[in-house]
Amino acid sequence: MSKIYILFISIEGNTRSFLTRLAAFAKQQHSINPKNPVIELKEITDQTVPAAEKEPFFAFVPTYLDGGNGIDSGYTELMTNALGEYIASNSNADHCLGVVGSGNKNFNEQYCLTARQYAYEFKVPFLADYELRGTSEDVERIYGILSKEVAKKEQ
Numbered sequence: 001m002s003k004i005y006i007l008f009i010s011i012e013g014n015t016r017s018f019l020t021r022l023a024a025f026a027k028q029q030h031s032i033n034p035k036n037p038v039i040e041l042k043e044i045t046d047q048t049v050p051a052a053e054k055e056p057f058f059a060f061v062p063t064y065l066d067g068g069n070g071i072d073s074g075y076t077e078l079m080t081n082a083l084g085e086y087i088a089s090n091s092n093a094d095h096c097l098g099v100v101g102s103g104n105k106n107f108n109e110q111y112c113l114t115a116r117q118y119a120y121e122f123k124v125p126f127l128a129d130y131e132l133r134g135t136s137e138d139v140e141r142i143y144g145i146l147s148k149e150v151a152k153k154e155q
């Protein structure tokens with residue numbers, strides 16, 4: 001059975017909320033057509049013990065950068081480092097199929113910058129972005145993108 005496996009971090013709960021809704025949507029789509037992949041989630045926190053991932057995964061990355069103005073300062077990652085460190089450990093990046101960023105457009109140039117930095121650092125595609133908790137359109141759109149990537153991988 002094809003599956004979308006997602007590693008994520010969530011400091012204030014927005015990413016967790018989005019992914020809970022994404023998983024519910026996937027379950028519903030899977031019940032309509034079993035070819036539609038279900039979702040498995042793994043939350044990374046500062047307490048997560050590094051481990052070797054064995055299966056392909058996507059990373060969902062919210063953005064926390066030090067108080068910059070989005071134009072010429074504030075590019076240092078805060079709060080979410082545990083996810084980047086987990087991906088960097090145990091050659092896990094080799095299994096990463098891509099990143100999805102979230103953030104707040106009020107941060108201008110810094111919008112979703114951490115996910116873009118991960119894409120660059122781990123040489124994986126930046127697949128999609130959404131703001132804050134995301135809308136139901138975001139859920140459908142991103143499910144479509146991830147399903148396509150999984151199908152490509154399985155070909």
Ligand SMILES: Cc1cc2nc3c(=O)[nH]c(=O)nc-3n(C[C@H](O)[C@H](O)[C@H](O)COP(=O)(O)O)c2cc1C
Pocket residue numbers: 009010011012013014015016062063064065102103104105107110111112113131132133
């Ligand atoms: C202190 C702080 C800094 C933030 N910095 C950025 C930023 O630089 N760029 C951005 O797009 N969003 C930024 N955000 C918005 C968060 O990425 C957004 O609220 C996200 O949904 C948080 O996800 P989470 O609730 O799963 O932790 C910031 C939020 C906070 C509270």
